[in-house]
Amino acid sequence: MGASGLSAADSFGPNLARQDGELYYLEQFIPAAEADHWLETLLAGLAWRTESIVVAGRAVPVPRLVCWYGDAEAHYRYAGVDHAPEPWTPGLALLRQRVESRCARRFNSVLGNLYRDGEDAMGWHADREPELGPWPFIASLSFGAERRFDLRHNRSREILNLPLAHGGLLLMGGMLQHHWRHRVPRQPGIRAPRINLTFRAILPPP
Ligand SMILES: O=C(O)CCC(=O)C(=O)O
Ligand SMILES: [Fe+2]
Numbered sequence: 001m002g003a004s005g006l007s008a009a010d011s012f013g014p015n016l017a018r019q020d021g022e023l024y025y026l027e028q029f030i031p032a033a034e035a036d037h038w039l040e041t042l043l044a045g046l047a048w049r050t051e052s053i054v055v056a057g058r059a060v061p062v063p064r065l066v067c068w069y070g071d072a073e074a075h076y077r078y079a080g081v082d083h084a085p086e087p088w089t090p091g092l093a094l095l096r097q098r099v100e101s102r103c104a105r106r107f108n109s110v111l112g113n114l115y116r117d118g119e120d121a122m123g124w125h126a127d128r129e130p131e132l133g134p135w136p137f138i139a140s141l142s143f144g145a146e147r148r149f150d151l152r153h154n155r156s157r158e159i160l161n162l163p164l165a166h167g168g169l170l171l172m173g174g175m176l177q178h179h180w181r182h183r184v185p186r187q188p189g190i191r192a193p194r195i196n197l198t199f200r201a202i203l204p205p206p
Pocket of ligand 2 (some may be wrong): 126
C-alpha cells in the first residue's frame with residue numbers, strides 16, 4: 001500500500017504520473033446518457049457563485065464559477081478564503097456515494113467548478129492545504145465539454161496532458177500535490193460548459 005492508501009488490489013489502471021505521486025483516470029465512470037442528466041441537474045441545481053482572490057491588494061474575480069458543499073464541519077480555506085459548506089444536495093450525496101465506493105475512500109466535502117466556456121480556466125496550483133492532510137486524496141469528476149488537464153513536475157518540468165471527458169473520474173493521491181502542479185488552461189474555441197466536482201476529505205483543525 002502506498003502513502004495514499006490506494007492498495008494494489010484496486011483496479012485503477014496504470015499510474016499515469018509514474019513517479020512522485022499517484023494519478024489514475026477512469027474513463028466513462030458515469031455512462032454518457034446518465035452523465036447528460038447530471039450535467040443538467042448540476043448546472044441548474046447548484047449554488048454557483050463568482051469568487052474573488054486578492055492579488056496585489058486587489059480583489060480579482062476568478063475566471064469560473066464555484067460552489068462548496070459538504071458536512072457541516074468541513075470548513076475549507078481555499079485561495080485565502082474561508083468556505084463554510086452548503087449542505088449536500090440529494091444529487092451530490094448520490095455522486096459522493098458512487099465515488100466513495102469506487103475509491104474505498106470517504107469524502108466530507110466537494111468543491112464544484114463551472115467553466116462556462118473555453119474562456120474559463122484554472123491556473124497552475126497544487127491542492128496541498130494543511131487541512132487536506134499530508135497526502136491529499138482528491139477524486140475529480142467531470143461533466144460536459146471535454147477540457148485539457150495539464151500537470152507539470154516541479155523539478156523536472158515534465159508536462160502531462162490529459163483530456164478530461166464527460167463522466168470521467170480522475171484520482172490524485174500520494175505525493176502528487178507535493179511534486180506536481182496542475183491547471184485547466186483556456187481553450188478559446190470551446191463554447192460548451194464543463195462542470196468539475198473535486199471530492200475532498202477535510203481534516204478537523206488541530
Ligand atoms: O477542473 C478541474 O478539472 C480541476 C479542478 C481543480 O484542480 C481544483 O478544483 O482544485
Ligand atoms: Fe486542483
